[in-house]
Amino acid sequence: MICYRAPLVVPVSRAPIRDGAVLAANGQIMALGSFSSLRGQGSRVVDLEDSIITPALINCHSHLELSHLAELGRENYGADNDITLWIRALLAARGKEVDGEIIKAAVDLALIRLRAGGVVLTADIGNIKSGRRRAAKLPEEMFFMELLGFSPKTADEALRRLKACNTACAAHAPYSTHPRLIQAVKARADARRDIFPIHTAESAAEIDFLASGGGPLRPFLVERLGRLDFFTPPSCGAVEYLERLRVLDNQTMCVHCVHISETEVEILARRAAQVCLCPGSNRCLGPGRAPAALLLKHGLRPCLGTDSLASNPSLDLWREMRLLQEDNPALAPEEIFKMATINGAMALGRGEFGSLEPRKDARMLAVRYEQLPEDVFSFLVSGKHQTAWLEDSNGS
Numbered sequence: 001m002i003c004y005r006a007p008l009v010v011p012v013s014r015a016p017i018r019d020g021a022v023l024a025a026n027g028q029i030m031a032l033g034s035f036s037s038l039r040g041q042g043s044r045v046v047d048l049e050d051s052i053i054t055p056a057l058i059n060c061h062s063h064l065e066l067s068h069l070a071e072l073g074r075e076n077y078g079a080d081n082d083i084t085l086w087i088r089a090l091l092a093a094r095g096k097e098v099d100g101e102i103i104k105a106a107v108d109l110a111l112i113r114l115r116a117g118g119v120v121l122t123a124d125i126g127n128i129k130s131g132r133r134r135a136a137k138l139p140e141e142m143f144f145m146e147l148l149g150f151s152p153k154t155a156d157e158a159l160r161r162l163k164a165c166n167t168a169c170a171a172h173a174p175y176s177t178h179p180r181l182i183q184a185v186k187a188r189a190d191a192r193r194d195i196f197p198i199h200t201a202e203s204a205a206e207i208d209f210l211a212s213g214g215g216p217l218r219p220f221l222v223e224r225l226g227r228l229d230f231f232t233p234p235s236c237g238a239v240e241y242l243e244r245l246r247v248l249d250n251q252t253m254c255v256h257c258v259h260i261s262e263t264e265v266e267i268l269a270r271r272a273a274q275v276c277l278c279p280g281s282n283r284c285l286g287p288g289r290a291p292a293a294l295l296l297k298h299g300l301r302p303c304l305g306t307d308s309l310a311s312n313p314s315l316d317l318w319r320e321m322r323l324l325q326e327d328n329p330a331l332a333p334e335e336i337f338k339m340a341t342i343n344g345a346m347a348l349g350r351g352e353f354g355s356l357e358p359r360k361d362a363r364m365l366a367v368r369y370e371q372l373p374e375d376v377f378s379f380l381v382s383g384k385h386q387t388a389w390l391e392d393s394n395g396s
């Protein structure tokens, strides 16, 4: 049993512990508390003199298979941009033939970066489940095969793929996925007890399209599908639409939630739905900012995701925390740190992560400081620090 001692231990599920210690054995936390109360237990003491011990981070939304398209994510699309410009650029880039080895190498590099940033678990959404090499054991991945198809014909094809699929699945978005397909993916997720992720209310264009069938998505979809006469706009917001489809509950993860009304926040709260915020991606593509304070006010516990390198220059979850704080200066830094840890673990149904508690996973981080911060959560969320995995705790 190893005793990790640090001037500050941040369990997340309870108040920070000064001169704290965490006892761990066989990858599991055995006990934690003040060092004086645990002194003498454990065969070895690892003394972290200038560090804060925290849980590892959870990235609740990524698309690792787009990692080779990082040049798209480095562009600044400008605020309030028409999101179809980026979608077109993405589809054009995905349409080009790329050596599979390049895609795999980019995924490996992304995993290494996630691990270097202290991520223990990532939810990864993709259209192809390729035979991936793993460059590292961490982060653990929860893979979701993404299905979309907006016309009855393409939805039927996707339904056939859904039947043949042997992994968890996600639906892409309300404007790209036929309502029948959204409901089928959700029903299958329920039967398998999987989380059901769906991009929700990301852009103004999505809301325009659902409200009236107009906006920039109309010409884009007509161009791709030839016709749109099969679609009757529901004349409501994206959350309200998913509520009408009866697919919202605590296993549904609505990703982005930038353009939602307070009534829709109330719907999400009533259904105890999961909300994943992606501030870095939202900055890059410019659709706006999610109403984080309003979500918290209504009792929701948002989690955080980076989205892909095709819509975000970085997969650093510490940066996501910093951006969210910048976007919402009044938000308590502790709430933001919870989003990257315990909220993410709970949203993905992986309660063994996200906080430091007996019997939980012992893969923990040491966050270094130059001066012991007075406000530890402000310091953590600032991202202005070096982070390392605790010796022997990262599963490597």
Ligand SMILES: [Zn+2]
Residues within 6 Å of the ligand: 061, 062, 063, 199, 255, 307, 308
């Ligand atoms: Zn996404």
